[in-house]
Amino acid sequence: MKVAFVHYHLKTGGVTTVLKRQVEAIHGFFDTLVLTGDRATCELPCPVVEIPELGYDQPGVSTPAADMVAGRALEALNEKWPGGCDVLHVHNPTLAKNRQFLQIIKKLQQAGVNLFLQIHDFAEDGRPDLYFNEDYPADCHFGVINARDADILIEAGLDRAGLHHIPNAVQGLAGNGGRCPKKPILYPVRAIRRKNLGEAILLSMFLDNEQHIAVTQPPNSPMDTASYRDWVDWVRQHHLRVDFEAGTRVAFPVLIGNSASMVTTSISEGFGLAFLEPWTAGKLLWGRRLGKICADFEENGIRLDYLYDQFNVPLAWIDARTFSRDWHLSVFNAADRYGHPVVVDRVNRAFARLTRSETIDFGLLSEKFQRQLIARLIADPSAKVELVRLNPWLSHPGEVSNPSAIIENNRRAIMQNYGAEQYRRRLMAIYDQVAQYPVCHQIDKRALRESFFDLDRFSLLQWGAYDPG
Numbered sequence: 001m002k003v004a005f006v007h008y009h010l011k012t013g014g015v016t017t018v019l020k021r022q023v024e025a026i027h028g029f030f031d032t033l034v035l036t037g038d039r040a041t042c043e044l045p046c047p048v049v050e051i052p053e054l055g056y057d058q059p060g061v062s063t064p065a066a067d068m069v070a071g072r073a074l075e076a077l078n079e080k081w082p083g084g085c086d087v088l089h090v091h092n093p094t095l096a097k098n099r100q101f102l103q104i105i106k107k108l109q110q111a112g113v114n115l116f117l118q119i120h121d122f123a124e125d126g127r128p129d130l131y132f133n134e135d136y137p138a139d140c141h142f143g144v145i146n147a148r149d150a151d152i153l154i155e156a157g158l159d160r161a162g163l164h165h166i167p168n169a170v171q172g173l174a175g176n177g178g179r180c181p182k183k184p185i186l187y188p189v190r191a192i193r194r195k196n197l198g199e200a201i202l203l204s205m206f207l208d209n210e211q212h213i214a215v216t217q218p219p220n221s222p223m224d225t226a227s228y229r230d231w232v233d234w235v236r237q238h239h240l241r242v243d244f245e246a247g248t249r250v251a252f253p254v255l256i257g258n259s260a261s262m263v264t265t266s267i268s269e270g271f272g273l274a275f276l277e278p279w280t281a282g283k284l285l286w287g288r289r290l291g292k293i294c295a296d297f298e299e300n301g302i303r304l305d306y307l308y309d310q311f312n313v314p315l316a317w318i319d320a321r322t323f324s325r326d327w328h329l330s331v332f333n334a335a336d337r338y339g340h341p342v343v344v345d346r347v348n349r350a351f352a353r354l355t356r357s358e359t360i361d362f363g364l365l366s367e368k369f370q371r372q373l374i375a376r377l378i379a380d381p382s383a384k385v386e387l388v389r390l391n392p393w394l395s396h397p398g399e400v401s402n403p404s405a406i407i408e409n410n411r412r413a414i415m416q417n418y419g420a421e422q423y424r425r426r427l428m429a430i431y432d433q434v435a436q437y438p439v440c441h442q443i444d445k446r447a448l449r450e451s452f453f454d455l456d457r458f459s460l461l462q463w464g465a466y467d468p469g
Helices: 014-026 066-080 101-110 147-155 197-204 222-237 252-258 291-299 320-338 344-354 367-379 381-390 403-418 420-436 445-452
Strands: 002-007 031-036 048-050 087-091 115-119 141-144 163-165 185-190 213-217 261-264 285-287 312-314 359-361
Touching: 002 014, 002 066, 014 031, 014 087, 014 420, 031 066, 066 101, 087 101, 087 420, 101 115, 115 420, 141 147, 141 420, 147 163, 147 291, 147 445, 185 252, 197 213, 197 222, 197 367, 213 252, 222 367, 312 381, 320 344, 367 381, 403 420
Parallel strands: 002 031, 002 087, 031 048, 087 115, 115 141, 141 163, 185 213, 185 261, 261 285
Antiparallel strands: 312 359
């Protein structure tokens, strides 16, 4: 079978890693080619054709018409395979990082190419700047990385015969221990806003005095960088036990080997690799559980039941009136940017549910309110007692009974369900279906927006603009 892959770029990142593992998984079984807007320095065991017009939009740079770009892609495919390819596997096509991208792939579909569109991230999930106003391609096969997204797309009109669940493969993490008198708790993350850095900082205040949290990488985007830099300065000003950019100074395997455990506080994930990889290095993971993401893993025997689902804090400890104003304003702004109608009464009822016990989930707060609450604990350490009362697990964060058994159970379950061989079989079966079975369906974008516009988990970290306060 002849399979071609398309992605905006091959720079280091999550989607590039997935694409690379897919190429490696079917190498030697299927004939492959990669089309990309920027090949960067990524090494792949197949030919790579760089077509710059497939890459991200560049400010002030005009691009050729979509049919011209599609023509260049077809030329590359026909040069490799005179009869064309069997499957064109396109990554993240519904994110408008290239405003012509939908038109390009629709032109390819019109030319007879069998499309397999794999969605890792949805613009509807708090990314209005990357939202396409036009319809997504119809009558082609789609792929998703978790069951939640599959259910959402079924509700939005896709036929199960043309929707494929392809969870990411997990490669084991290797840890090389070294001399480290105080083993850190590792947060192996690029600290973008939705990773909820403030919560990791708050957790550090409940650790033993000999422990600290080490965050591995800074973010790249300007908005995430502004938030991150303010957190770095604030933590240093208040002498809290959090280390930043540890991964820029120490090799990642050494950080893993020297860590006491790993933590996650993220409020939103696509696949959720952070819930899987620590176990392969023999490390306990603790922190925030994302129910709709973790359900896939728990169905496969991975124990995550001891993680917390929310982190309740007193509403009275922040400027509650300003928070209410900011939250409501963010809801209406986001709805307006998507062209998504909302009812004021429905919004008010949702906010009442979120604050009904005069508490709020810390992960729903923006950075300025998170800092208000942490400042309260710094000024009055005895206030920790109230947070422990609201969140009993805080009395022993990161501690579980019989951790060795949990680590071994989860490591085995991960290798059995997310290993390379299982991934290869799933991927090859999907390509067979894409090549052989036409489908007739289309995504209802209104229904898709409605699924993600969930007011009961509407976080200012994900949906609101950064406000340093």
